[in-house]
Each structure stands twice: as C-alpha cells, then as structure tokens.
Amino acid sequence: xxxxxxxxxxxxxxxxxxxLAPAAAxxxxxTINRTLRDAxxxxxxxxxxxxxxxxxxxxxxxxxxxxxxxxxxxxDSLYPRLTQAGxxxxxxxxxxxxxxxxxxxxxxxxRESAISPSVNAPLSNPAANGLIExxxxxxxxxxxxxxxxxxASDGSAVTLxxxxxxxxxxxxxxxxxxxxxxxxxxxxxxxxxxxxxxFGAKIPEKDLTGxxxxxxxxxxxxxxxxxxxxxxxxxxxxxxSKWYELxxxxxxxxxxxxxxxxxxxxxxxxxxxxxxxxxNEVLGNETRMAANRVANSLLVSVxxxxxxxxxxxxxxxxxxxxxxxxxxxxxxxTANATYSAADAPVIAATDPFKTKDWQxxxxxxxxxxxxxxxxxxxxxxxxxxxxIIQMDDADIPIDRKNVFKLNATLSLPLMDxxxxxxxxxxxxxxxxxxxxxxxxxxxxVSYDFGSIWSALK
Amino acid sequence: MAKKxxxxxxxxxxxxxxxxxxxxxxPQDAEVLVxxxxxxxxxxxxxAADGDVVIKSLVDQREPLVLDVGTHRLGWSFAHQAxxxxxxxxxxIDGSDTLLEKRSEADxxxxxxxxxxxxxxx
Numbered sequence: 059x060x061x062x063x064x065x066x067x068x069x070x071x072x073x074x075x076x077x078l079a080p081a082a083a084x085x086x087x088x089t090i091n092r093t094l095r096d097a098x099x100x101x102x103x104x105x106x107x108x109x110x111x112x113x114x115x116x117x118x119x120x121x122x123x124x125x126x127x128x129x130x131x132x133x134d135s136l137y138p139r140l141t142q143a144g145x146x147x148x149x150x151x152x153x154x155x156x157x158x159x160x161x162x163x164x165x166x167x168x169r170e171s172a173i174s175p176s177v178n179a180p181l182s183n184p185a186a187n188g189l190i191e192x193x194x195x196x197x198x199x200x201x202x203x204x205x206x207x208x209x210a211s212d213g214s215a216v217t218l219x220x221x222x223x224x225x226x227x228x229x230x231x232x233x234x235x236x237x238x239x240x241x242x243x244x245x246x247x248x249x250x251x252x253x254x255x256x257f258g259a260k261i262p263e264k265d266l267t268g269x270x271x272x273x274x275x276x277x278x279x280x281x282x283x284x285x286x287x288x289x290x291x292x293x294x295x296x297x298x299s300k301w302y303e304l305x306x307x308x309x310x311x312x313x314x315x316x317x318x319x320x321x322x323x324x325x326x327x328x329x330x331x332x333x334x335x336x337x338n339e340v341l342g343n344e345t346r347m348a349a350n351r352v353a354n355s356l357l358v359s360v361x362x363x364x365x366x367x368x369x370x371x372x373x374x375x376x377x378x379x380x381x382x383x384x385x386x387x388x389x390x391x392t393a394n395a396t397y398s399a400a401d402a403p404v405i406a407a408t409d410p411f412k413t414k415d416w417q418x419x420x421x422x423x424x425x426x427x428x429x430x431x432x433x434x435x436x437x438x439x440x441x442x443x444x445x446i447i448q449m450d451d452a453d454i455p456i457d458r459k460n461v462f463k464l465n466a467t468l469s470l471p472l473m474d475x476x477x478x479x480x481x482x483x484x485x486x487x488x489x490x491x492x493x494x495x496x497x498x499x500x501x502x503v504s505y506d507f508g509s510i511w512s513a514l515k
Numbered sequence: 516m517a518k519k520x521x522x523x524x525x526x527x528x529x530x531x532x533x534x535x536x537x538x539x540x541x542p543q544d545a546e547v548l549v550x551x552x553x554x555x556x557x558x559x560x561x562x563a564a565d566g567d568v569v570i571k572s573l574v575d576q577r578e579p580l581v582l583d584v585g586t587h588r589l590g591w592s593f594a595h596q597a598x599x600x601x602x603x604x605x606x607x608i609d610g611s612d613t614l615l616e617k618r619s620e621a622d623x624x625x626x627x628x629x630x631x632x633x634x635x636x637x
Contacts, residue, residue, distance in 0.1 A: 086570065086572040086573075086574075086576060087559050087571045087572060087573070088571075089568045089571050092567070149573065152559075152572050152573055152574060153573070153574055237555070237556065237573040237574045238555035238556065238557055238573070238597060239557055239573065296557045296596045296597065297555075297557055301557070305557045305558045305596065306557075306558070306559060306573075309558040309559075310558060310559035310561075310571065312594075313558060313559060313560055313561045313592040313593070313594055314559075314561040314563075314568060314571060314592070316561070316590075316592035316629045317560075317561035317562060317563040317568075317590040317591050317592035317629065318561065318563040318566050318568060318590065319566070320588070320590050320629070320631050321563050321564065321565055321566055321589065321590035321631060322565070322566030323565060323566060324566075327528075327531075327588075328531065330532070330536070330588060330631050330633075331532060331533040331535075331536050331631065334590065334629045334630065334631045335629075337592065337629040338627065338628060338629040341592060341594055341627045341629055342625070342626075342627050344594070345558075345594045345595075345596070345626060345627045348558075348596070349596060352596075433621075433623075434598065434599075
C-alpha cells in the first residue's frame, strides 16, 4: 500500500512537471512560473480593461500597455528567488548548453569614467600625472608611461600593472561556449587583487621625503616603486556575481515579460505591435536604471606601497592608502587617504629620522565627448584637490608646513583600450626656500591589455 | 489549395499590421528552428512563441519550434550592457534562413529591443 502510494505520488509529480513544462520547454535559464504569470497578467488586464477600451489612438493604447507592463514588473512573485550559488549554477548550465559562440572583450555599457580602472598608480608612482587613484584595477595587464620630461626635467617612468588573475591560465573551455558571466566567475576573488611596479622614474628629494626646505630639494634620484592593491568592497563589472540578481534575476524577468506578453493570447492580434513598442520603452528605462546602479555603486580598495631610491642605501618610503569611489548622477567622486613614512636624508648634526605625512585627496571625474574621438568611448575629465598634512614627531629637526595641490586631468581615448592623459598640477609649497609656486604639465600614455588578452586566451 | 489560403491569410494579416512586422508563411511539415547569435550578454534574452518561452539564455542558442496549423506570434527581447554587443535572431525553415533582427553597438543601434513576427503555418 505504501509502495503504491509512493508510486502514485511520483506519477503525480511527473504529471505536474509535464503540465508546467511548456513554459520552459527549451529555456536555458529559469523562467517565470507560467501559472503565476498568467494570473498576474489576467489581473493586470482586468485592472486596465477600461482605460484600454477608452484608448482610441495607438499612442493612447501604447501608454496603457506601458502602465500594464509597469504594473506587472511591480509584482514581486514574478521574480526568481535564487541564491548566489543558484544563479551561478544556472549560468554555468546555460553556458554548457550554448549552441555556438565567440567570447570577445567585455567592458560595461555604463559611462566610461565609472568603470575606468587605475592603470597607473598615482598614489605610489612618484612620476604619475594626476593626484588621485581610483579603486578599480586593470582586468589583466596594463602599461602606463608618464612622459613628464616633455614639460619638466624629472624624466619619464613606466608602470606595469598586473591583476592577480593574469597569473593563472585561461579558463579551459574547449567543450563549452561560455558566457561572459561564467568566465568572469572563474577566480572572481583573485580579480580583486592587483599590483604595479614603476621603473625608470627620477624623482626629486622633496617628492620622497616632503622636505623642500633644504638647499637642493630638486636633486633627482633614480627610484623604483611598487604597490599591492586589494578591492575590498564592490565591483563595477557587470559580469560580477554581485550583479547576478540585478541582471539575471530582475532584468532577465523584464526581458522575459517583454517577449512573452506581446505574443500572449490575452493580447489581441491587432495590439501586438503596440504592446511590443510599449515593452521596448519599459525595457529601455529598466536598462538605463540598471546601468546607473552599477555605475554609481560603492568601491573601496586598500593598498600598500613602497618607493626606493636605487642608488642611495636606506632611503625608502612606505605608504598605506584607502581609496573610495562613489558615483552620483553622471559624476564619480573619489577620495584617497594615504599615510606614509619616508627615510629623510642625514642632515648635518642630526641622526637619521623619518618624515610622516597624511595625504588626503578628493576628485570629481566625469565622461565627456562620448563617441567624439573613438566610437563607443568617452574622454574623462577630472578635477582633484590634495592636501599633505605633516605628522612629524616633535624631535624632527625641520619644521615642515602643509602643502596643497590642485590638479586637472583630461584623459583622451585612443583605439580600444589606450588613453592619453594630459594633466596640469598647481602646487603651493611654503617650505620651499625659493617660495615658488609652480605648475607642472604632464602627458602620458597607457594601454590596458585586458581586452586583447581576453580575446586570445 | 492550402497554399492559396495561407497566402490570402498572410496578405490580409500584413495589411492589418503596422509596417515593419514580418509575416512569415511556413509549410505545415517544415522543420522550423529559431537561431540566436549574441556577443557577451549579462542580461538574458528571451524568445517566446504565443506567450511561452522558447529560449531564455545568455549565450548562442538554436531551438526547434513546434507549431500547429494556424497563426502564431513569435516575440523576442534583448537588452545589452556589454561593450561590443551584438545580437542576431533568425528563423530557419527547412534550412532556409530568414533574418528577423540584427542589431549591434558597431552600427550604433539602440541597446535594447523588443520585436515580434507572425508565423502562419498552413
């Protein structure tokens, strides 16, 4: 009897599954439960029956259908309730069922300044143009050259940026045609870690120690610099698992409703085109809102760095920095806080000592001239303010004053992933014996190999 | 005879619909496939027939359509967030390809689209 009951239960489950199957007969990702959707659609149709009947023109009908879509999207029961692991499994299964496919470069269709990674290392690279460092890092490998010598005599420097994920072999995908999110999910946590090495820099004494009140603060020294950076909070890459619920869950439901509702038997054949137009309008709004949510999300990174004079023993500078990025409307706000300690030179009649500084910087960055120079890319314009606050102990033999800098940088896009940053920095320096106030102009070039690497691996 | 009736239905439907909506005639026993090519997607696209999901995916897919005699509506919806996006949807009837829609960032198309086509099986 028990066995028979069990068998009947199994048959009932199979029959129920078959009954529900047509809605998802071929679907590769989880779909809306058809019973729920049809009930919601019927309710919405009932709610809007009078306005729809009263609508006499196509425009009026489209407005009503648009309200119907918006009402459907407010129905929480239509959205999937998957965990992060559930989304990951669904994406992996979808990729494994792909028919054909090419994997090409992925950037984000959000504003360029929002996803712009730091391919240089302004906080640790003494020759870098710009005062501010963004929280993001290169996807794989990037090179940046600072051609300061064009405007000043401080030489040039080259910075190699490396993401930790570049240390691994590309994900094996001989037997599958993987989707963008599936590939990004491989070693996703390693993508948080990046590092850079700057070589070829010649820096003046004052840039290392902050001491300009000495006879020759502009004497140049050969230096190398390094940093290790970890993105602690956030990810503005739309492929990241952080956004599964938004893109696969919410937006996937919106695209499903946009495709199913205009073709549903409940919509009169004569209204099919109008309903599709209304769905397209709603989908466009939802797509823009999703892009803005990614672009304006919070990013926080921490990094540690070192600068070393290669021809002077025992002359090092170490720093720890926190970087915060947050978007507002169409502008990105970036703030950096850096604590550093540097070995000062031996000055007559004193023992070696360390100078200690807090550097606090803030910047606003926006995208301008989209599609003007390179199709699909924009230039970035940023304005930054930075203050260097001396934290010396009482026994330091030199009295240093705080230094302030203003910077404007315009980064022009070049080809697919290159940039040419042009920057101008104004600085006061009350410590300088010559009491000079100066402006430095710099030009650089950077190339992020992420896209090429992705295409080749 | 059947073909004549289908042609009349197709003509009448085309006349009743706004321009731009395709009306495709399909022989009763034809093999029908929906074929979708995409570049990296982070938002799933959907292809639906008569309100039911045929494909919901992030990657390229090809699926058969099982259609009874009569008039059917095929709908699709795409939204893009990835750089270099592209999508192409077509219907293969006994191996013969009919393009339904092709959009791309390279062609400066809108980054989202909802489309419909009518399939008349007779």
